[in-house]
Amino acid sequence: QQQVKQSPQSLIVQKGGISIINCAYENTAFDYFPWYQQFPGKGPALLIAIRPDVSEKKEGRFTISFNKSAKQFSLHIMDSQPGDSATYFCAARGRDNFNKFYFGSGTKLNVKP
Amino acid sequence: KAGVTQTPRYLIKTRGQQVTLSCSPISGHRSVSWYQQTPGQGLQFLFEYFSETQRNKGNFPGRFSGRQFSNSRSEMNVSTLELGDSALYLCASSPRLEYREQYFGPGTRLTVT
Numbered sequence: 001q002q003q004v005k006q007s008p009q010s011l012i013v014q015k016g017g018i019s020i021i022n023c024a025y026e027n028t029a030f031d032y033f034p035w036y037q038q039f040p041g042k043g044p045a046l047l048i049a050i051r052p053d054v055s056e057k058k059e060g061r062f063t064i065s066f067n068k069s070a071k072q073f074s075l076h077i078m079d080s081q082p083g084d085s086a087t088y089f090c091a092a093r094g095r096d097n098f099n100k101f102y103f104g105s106g107t108k109l110n111v112k113p
Numbered sequence: 114k115a116g117v118t119q120t121p122r123y124l125i126k127t128r129g130q131q132v133t134l135s136c137s138p139i140s141g142h143r144s145v146s147w148y149q150q151t152p153g154q155g156l157q158f159l160f161e162y163f164s165e166t167q168r169n170k171g172n173f174p175g176r177f178s179g180r181q182f183s184n185s186r187s188e189m190n191v192s193t194l195e196l197g198d199s200a201l202y203l204c205a206s207s208p209r210l211e212y213r214e215q216y217f218g219p220g221t222r223l224t225v226t
Contacts, residue, residue: 019161032213043117043203043217074133089156099146099207103156
């Protein structure tokens with residue numbers, strides 16, 4: 001059973017457009033929700049993260065929107081650039097679960113110039 | 114500060130063999146986690162070590178094992194390799210348990226033939 005469901009699987013966006021990736025979870029014990037960016041041949045790198053007591057977090061062009069009641073969270077990439085082309089993973093971690101993270105299946109983003 | 118290093122980067126093994134992968138965390142980091150990444154299953158948590166003790170374990174068979182040394186370096190071992198073990202094995206380190214940010218290495222690409 002997949003703990004974190006991510007969509008879409010792939011996404012094509014024009015340069016300057018907004019990229020939106022969605023994730024949903026069921027486990028209400030999750031208390032930390034990071035997004036990772038992975039380029040080919042590299043390990044995932046933390047992009048931005050949010051805790052459930054906050055509904056939105058913005059860092060530069062990247063914003064996480066969090067809906068606790070719906071158990072959903074999403075990543076918005078504003079003014080998408082070709083350099084943003086990568087695979088994005090959402091993840092979640094439960095309380096008292098140390099560093100055991102559950103990852104979404106990933107979204108391959110392609111930003112067209 | 115040097116990042117997480119993993120050796121070897123690429124490995125080809127035959128079904129039935131065993132393999133040992135190595136991970137050196139960022140200097141000063143004491144927690145090391147291992148993940149398996151495959152196109153079909155995405156990123157799946159294998160186990161986490163802190164102070165030479167396994168603190169958390171994912172849902173993998175006993176053929177997958179690991180250990181951590183006093184200098185925080187970690188190894189994972191897979192015995193009796195199966196074709197389905199072909200994957201990218203990622204190591205991530207954190208300064209301590211329950212520290213939310215994980216830093217991933219580039220991974221070891223294991224191919225089982």
